[in-house]
Amino acid sequence: MPRGAPAGAPRTAPNTVGLVSTPPLRRKRATVHDVAVEAGVSRGTVSRVVNGERYVSDEARVAIEAAIVKVGYVPNNAARNLVMQRTQAIGFIVHEPHSLFLEDPNIGEILLGANTALSDADYQMACLIVDSERDTDRVARYLSGGFVDGVIIVSARQNDPITRVVERLEIPAAFVGHPPDLARAPFVGIDNRGSARTITERLLGTGRTRVGMIAAALDRDSGADRLAGFTDALGSRFDPTLVERVPLYSYAAGRAGMHALLERAPDVDGIFAASDAVAAGVLDALREAGRSVPGDVGVVGFDDSAWAVRAQPALSTVHQPAEGLGRAVAESVLSQLRGEDQPVGGILLETPIVWRDSA
């Protein structure tokens, strides 16, 4: 990528030197033509230098590079986009209510990671947050309008109308998390099932014998996979009565779920919570029931979010590399744009376990 170096000397007006005072309006930006005149070459040669093509003499190259810094040339994106038939923008689609967008720390980190990768590649990120039905229409129209070259989709639902639009338009796309109804779309994610199995095994390793789970969001692949991993780890010791299902990855759901589970199985001595927020609710429920953690009950969470360090005691949990996910999903879209063929089956990132005080 050519980087326009910051201008050194201030430019004088290109037109005739005269007495007419230049009005202090918008000073015009230097174009490739100005650079060509300054360097004594043609537009085409400047273009070749700017885009790093072959077949330019060293003499011309140094003259042009000097001219570029002298006139302070920066390529005009609109003109370039027009002729190249692209927009140099990637849509970042989040299909969540606004409130969850804020409460879920992962989304913010994914956004950050994606933004970093995109801006490194001189792409812009267009945030499209889908909350209401109205938003769905708006985003669908936006996508059809060709305002973006590709899209990143976070937390798509089953039968998501947005996914349909993307599919129909054949826009390069990549998902965070596995979209169940689109087998062929590239995605990045973590091994929810394997990670859940591993941390459950660690929890079992502390000598617990009655280990239960607060399972959440079973309509998502992440929720279902975490439950599956839990089941894997327990093997023949698995007891379905020790699993409490709650709808959302939330503090409130975790607290309510734990109360319900304690009612049913007071002898439980270990809990795998489907997320850190759920685990925070579990901790409070246990405290309200007079159980100590990790003395009476060991608790582990999932995500390694701000909840984890903030909880009391601090949570043992699975670290989710959210920023890395964002970076990876952006790279995937960028790679498609470059016309490279994609790895089948998606990419799974590592999820180290962080062991703290709660188990």
Add this chain to the structure above:
Amino acid sequence: MPRGAPAGAPRTAPNTVGLVSTPPLRRKRATVHDVAVEAGVSRGTVSRVVNGERYVSDEARVAIEAAIVKVGYVPNNAARNLVMQRTQAIGFIVHEPHSLFLEDPNIGEILLGANTALSDADYQMACLIVDSERDTDRVARYLSGGFVDGVIIVSARQNDPITRVVERLEIPAAFVGHPPDLARAPFVGIDNRGSARTITERLLGTGRTRVGMIAAALDRDSGADRLAGFTDALGSRFDPTLVERVPLYSYAAGRAGMHALLERAPDVDGIFAASDAVAAGVLDALREAGRSVPGDVGVVGFDDSAWAVRAQPALSTVHQPAEGLGRAVAESVLSQLRGEDQPVGGILLETPIVWRDSA
């Protein structure tokens, strides 16, 4: 006059009819020219209809509108931006470490609000997160490159180099929070001082006699103003030994600060924490020191973030209309772009007090 437009018949490819099967590549988007042909008018008239200008006959208008939906015309942004000399993008600059960007709930909400207002006005938002020195250079170069028509700046520091660049380039800009070194820049914010005074008065109204403050981020106007409001409320009763200063609006800083304050003044019975995150740290520190809340000590926070409802007990706090701030700051930039003159002195939004259980 639409002269015998072949309405109805499907359009064949413009090139020679032959046996060469059209490759299933990118289908070309309809242009203003296609619409003109379809409606039997000229490009200029179509342009006038699209941009809602005067001097178009009703006859032509309906024909063009029908043609637009028929061929599925969407204006090409790159072409429009090229000729209009604009980018239709607004930079959203956050000068914070990545970690704080995530921990501070306000920033996410401000982003959301700004994004809503911007996309309603058909503007794109380009997120520019300044963390390292390297980022500063990158963003400065980006701004100089003319990639945005205006900027929104969140939490600028004193002597911020980014602010300098914006100033020099004379890009339309608006700040969230008052930038101390730029008297003339439009900004939106809240009345930190007044709000701090009000909630401190409420706290005093519960009968507390030894009320202290954990003051944070005194290098920002928000931090300094909150301390000033606290001082205002106490008047002659103000005791400087009851103020503990911490660097950041963070949980950890709040907890450490409260421990330090308790060491110095064990008889404190009320605390105004500079933010909810700080207040959450204060609550934990008090619990660790064996004090009950609100029994022994009343605690109030600031922000009404997710921390507030999540804390135990739930925090009494000042509600910060973060989404509204985002919307307002975006409107300010948009208004400048329209060439309207700006209200001097900035805009302050209302900050209702939310009274919960912690005081």
Add this chain to the structure above:
DNA sequence: TTTGCTTCTGTGAACGTGCACAGGTGGGCG
């Protein structure tokens, strides 16, 4: 009839790029 004004329409010229193509040089090889 001429003149002037308003309303409406079409046309050519930008805007700043990238790319295809033509053309020019010089050297190696038959």
Add this chain to the structure above:
DNA sequence: CGCCCACCTGTGCACGTTCACAGAAGCAAA
């Protein structure tokens, strides 16, 4: 010498839009 090829350069066109301008039609007033 003639030919081909690799290297280098300049020119014209296209991308899709907006805008300024010219011009036509209709009408009212001189």
